[in-house]
Amino acid sequence: MKKALLALLLVNAVPALAENAPAQPTLYTGTIMVENRQPTINNKTEFSRSKRESFCWLVQNTDTSTAPNINETFVSPQATEFEISVSQRFQQLKTTTSADKTQHSIQYVLNTPNLQPYNCWTFTPSDPIGEYRFTLKVNNFVFPEQTFQVTP
Template structure:
């Protein structure tokens, strides 16, 4: 099954800045990543309500997004995303290098990003060509490797 993903511009501060900080939030200077399904139906993107980490193909206004904070950014930053998909798939990301495993289930997306803020994030859009099921995502910004994230792609 062919998979086509499009990386979108992401205004990370507007999406996650308004969300409440959970009580177990790490110390302010510790690098953190926020990960979730975002609703872009209004001018200000917001965390999608009542969906958890399930991305529904039925909702055209949803994107899967992440934002890294408190990372010691450099002039040029190497961002690596590794997606593990439930079935063979394909990833596309303009301006990035995409390497896929022979079985097309593991995809490494590498992007060089200039430092222009105190956070960085990406959003992904899925469509009906993408395999349903559980996805895993590893995110690395420069030398900081974040905990593996998981989400479900559902109809």
């Protein structure tokens, strides 16, 4: 059971969301869609393994002048492993997994200054179905826990 990390190139990361966004950092989750060369993120909370749908997150209203420190934590419904594709986007990559292989922490410095922080994960047919919990920390800001479903 593995998840492949997707490295998406978002040159103009979700400009439609920035127009009315509050000053406080805001987390958006779902699937990133690109229409007319403009990326947007929906609020989808269910992701199909068979369709290889990606769970994505994007943060607006955070300091992008320096590369942010990121900590992603996932709690899976059953034991699984996370597979991370090495990319120049990730520096100082460190992963930890609980003994029962249900809690996974991925820490890194995101080497994309001047872009809004984002990341995506794809679920494969070998990944457990059910409810996942996700927590994100960007620099010193911890966002509320998010939940989503992985379906067959």
